[in-house]
Amino acid sequence: MSDPRITENGRIGQVDATVVPRFAGPATFARLPRADDVSDLDVAIIGVPFDAGVSYRPGARFGPGHVRESSRLLRPYNPAAGVSPFAELQVADAGDLAVNPFDIGAAIERIHHGARSVLERAPRLVTIGGDHTIALPLLRAMAERHGGPIAVVHFDAHLDTWDSYFGADYVHGTPFRRAAEEGLIDGTGSMHVGIRGPLYAATDLTDDAALGFQVVHSHEMDDIGARGVVERIHRRVEDRPVYVSLDIDVLDPAFAPGTGTPEAGGLSSRELLTILRGFASLNLVGADVVEVSPAYDHAEITGIAAAHALYELLSAMALSRPRPGPRRS
């Protein structure tokens, strides 16, 4: 049975919640169409149910399904941003990549090739994780798509530029070090936002800076606020194509209990949504939201925060200039 959908500007949108109750039917993200049911795609959403790279609590393999379930209540118009994202962009859910749960190397290869083939069809890719390991193959695909290193704005409690864990180089604490080593990251336009909590040593920060990242620490929010963070991001990124990697643990555990490595003293969901709204004037070409672990969630608090973060990212894409293509020289 095909459900009645909201269709605007020729774009096929959400199942109409005034006709089909929003708790009925399959949970694609925001009850958007499946990618197979649309001809042209501006943004593809994929799930990557992978969590073999975690160092503490497991369960992020169930993140994609949980965030989709938690996205059923999203309505078509975003009043804070002043845009109906699904009327401006054809957004569709391309389902999950089937990744090997036992072999991290094979999973990374699969994610790289899966993301690359989705990017042949859609200019912009939004991914629901999965643990943070998946950012490395996603960045490989993004850098290929844009013909060179890409600016990354990384929201996280953690730097994720550590070197290895138990001798393993490809885990959720290392993706941005591996990506920098592989030349995927534009070291003049990248930053971490929301960093906090104990480190292994002070050199974690100097090593990270040497890889080309600037840092906005979580405690700086007290002084500069969400708007100040947006200004810092704009000054750093300028008009580069930018990829947002959002570890849900950037939020305080009060706002995101359902995650694997929680740290006290994080952002509120309101602060995060305000910052993401500031991306509307950037050239946002891709994003991921990772580290949602539903077994530790309560009342979908974390799933809903992740769904709303994705909705703001899609709204920002709808408002930003559609100019994916080769990187500026």
Ligand SMILES: N=C(N)NCCCC(=O)O
């Ligand atoms: N990427 C996330 N969420 N966490 C990394 C934590 C690495 C550690 O256990 O030190």
Ligand SMILES: [Zn+2]
């Ligand atoms: Zn983290």
Ligand SMILES: [Zn+2]
């Ligand atoms: Zn992370």
